[in-house]
Amino acid sequence: MERIGIIGAGQMGTGIAQICAVAGYDVRMIDVKDEVIAASLATIETNISRQVARGRLSVDAAEIAQQRIVTGKDYALFGDCDLVIEAASEDEEVKRDVLKSLVPHLSPDAIIATNTSSISITRLAAATDRPGKFVGMHFMNPVPVMQLVELIRAIQTEQPTFDTVRRLAESLGKTVSVAEDFPAFIVNRILMPMINEAIYTLYAGVGSVESIDTAMKLGANHPMGPLELADFIGLDTCLAIMHSLHSGLADAKYQPCPLLVKYVEAGWLGRKTKRGFYDYHSERPVPTR
Numbered sequence: 001m002e003r004i005g006i007i008g009a010g011q012m013g014t015g016i017a018q019i020c021a022v023a024g025y026d027v028r029m030i031d032v033k034d035e036v037i038a039a040s041l042a043t044i045e046t047n048i049s050r051q052v053a054r055g056r057l058s059v060d061a062a063e064i065a066q067q068r069i070v071t072g073k074d075y076a077l078f079g080d081c082d083l084v085i086e087a088a089s090e091d092e093e094v095k096r097d098v099l100k101s102l103v104p105h106l107s108p109d110a111i112i113a114t115n116t117s118s119i120s121i122t123r124l125a126a127a128t129d130r131p132g133k134f135v136g137m138h139f140m141n142p143v144p145v146m147q148l149v150e151l152i153r154a155i156q157t158e159q160p161t162f163d164t165v166r167r168l169a170e171s172l173g174k175t176v177s178v179a180e181d182f183p184a185f186i187v188n189r190i191l192m193p194m195i196n197e198a199i200y201t202l203y204a205g206v207g208s209v210e211s212i213d214t215a216m217k218l219g220a221n222h223p224m225g226p227l228e229l230a231d232f233i234g235l236d237t238c239l240a241i242m243h244s245l246h247s248g249l250a251d252a253k254y255q256p257c258p259l260l261v262k263y264v265e266a267g268w269l270g271r272k273t274k275r276g277f278y279d280y281h282s283e284r285p286v287p288t289r
């Protein structure tokens with residue numbers, strides 16, 4: 001494995017590109033907007049510079065890593081990639097369109113991985129010309145910091161594909177946890193109902209944003225409160241994951257909180273739009289409820 005493609009230069013695509021380049025892989029990354037790509041490269045530069053300042057990476061290695069990342073808007077960039085990781089928005093129609101556009105450009109042996117948080121790997125695999133060479137590779141946010149990669153086998157995934165992607169995750173310094181292909185897999189099946197319940201707790205007036213987050217940080221030793229974490233993940237992504245759980249498992253306990261729905265309808269998506277359960281326009285996040 002030498003060259004890795006990434007679709008989507010949002011927070012996940014950016015983190016994946018960074019760790020792949022630092023680990024020595026050539027990276028090709030596309031997105032639909034120039035400004036998103038520019039912001040992604042700026043984030044990578046900041047993060048890599050911090051690694052240099054911390055003495056974890058030499059100046060030369062940092063420069064080489066950044067040169068390994070080639071960006072653009074055209075799927076033809078993926079022609080010589082050994083593996084392409086799809087990290088576009090958490091929307092099945094978007095992902096299907098992306099996969100349809102991708103496959104004509106790929107070499108026959110190339111593997112496709114999806115970083116989806118919740119959507120059926122089996123259905124996405126079936127939307128490609130190579131379901132046996134398709135796998136779920138679910139990185140955690142922030143990618144450079146979090147230790148885990150969840151690997152999800154579609155019913156069609158062939159063992160050599162799975163083994164190759166496991167080796168790739170390990171070569172990136174990650175620890176693998178294997179999940180079967182059920183809605184939202186392991187991490188989000190457990191984490192997202194907790195976040196949704198925190199939003200219900202706010203909706204019911206049990207506590208303010210600050211009291212709920214403080215309670216869970218100091219009372220349950222979570223590194224971030226659930227509402228702060230929801231803003232960090234992206235409220236659109238949180239809602240999409242709850243929809244996958246609700247429709248995929250047909251259980252009322254997964255119904256998304258109406259307040260979450262309203263925030264997403266308002267375009268309050270968390271940190272990425274500078275407003276969610278907190279307002280991020282000033283230096284310190286300000287709770288909005």
Ligand SMILES: CC(=O)CC(=O)SCCNC(=O)CCNC(=O)[C@H](O)C(C)(C)COP(=O)(O)OP(=O)(O)OC[C@H]1O[C@@H](n2cnc3c(N)ncnc32)[C@H](O)[C@@H]1OP(=O)(O)O
Nearest residue numbers: 047054117139140141142144145146187188223224229233
């Ligand atoms: C939705 C899904 O499908 C799946 C998911 O990803 S669910 C979300 C999973 N992620 C989590 O639960 C994250 C919970 N939060 C945390 O673990 C921590 O708050 C955190 C790791 C994000 C930050 O840790 P912290 O100790 O509070 O902050 P801080 O001291 O600033 O950061 C620790 C290090 O991480 C780095 N870091 C923090 N945020 C970062 C980011 N977004 N990108 C890159 N590096 C980051 C910092 O630079 C710092 O590095 P150094 O050691 O070089 O100083």
Ligand SMILES: NC(=O)C1=CN([C@@H]2O[C@H](COP(=O)(O)OP(=O)(O)OC[C@H]3O[C@@H](n4cnc5c(N)ncnc54)[C@H](OP(=O)(O)O)[C@@H]3O)[C@@H](O)[C@H]2O)C=CC1
Nearest residue numbers: 008010011012013031032087088089090116117139141233
């Ligand atoms: N956020 C998280 O904590 C985690 C997210 N994930 C998953 O990773 C994926 C990406 O999430 P995340 O990075 O947070 O989302 P972001 O919203 O930060 O980034 C998604 C990016 O994909 C772009 N995009 C949308 N459509 C296309 C397309 N057709 N072609 C290329 N790029 C496209 C978006 O552009 P535009 O903004 O213009 O629409 C955006 O830049 C999702 O599947 C999500 O569920 C997995 C683990 C954790």
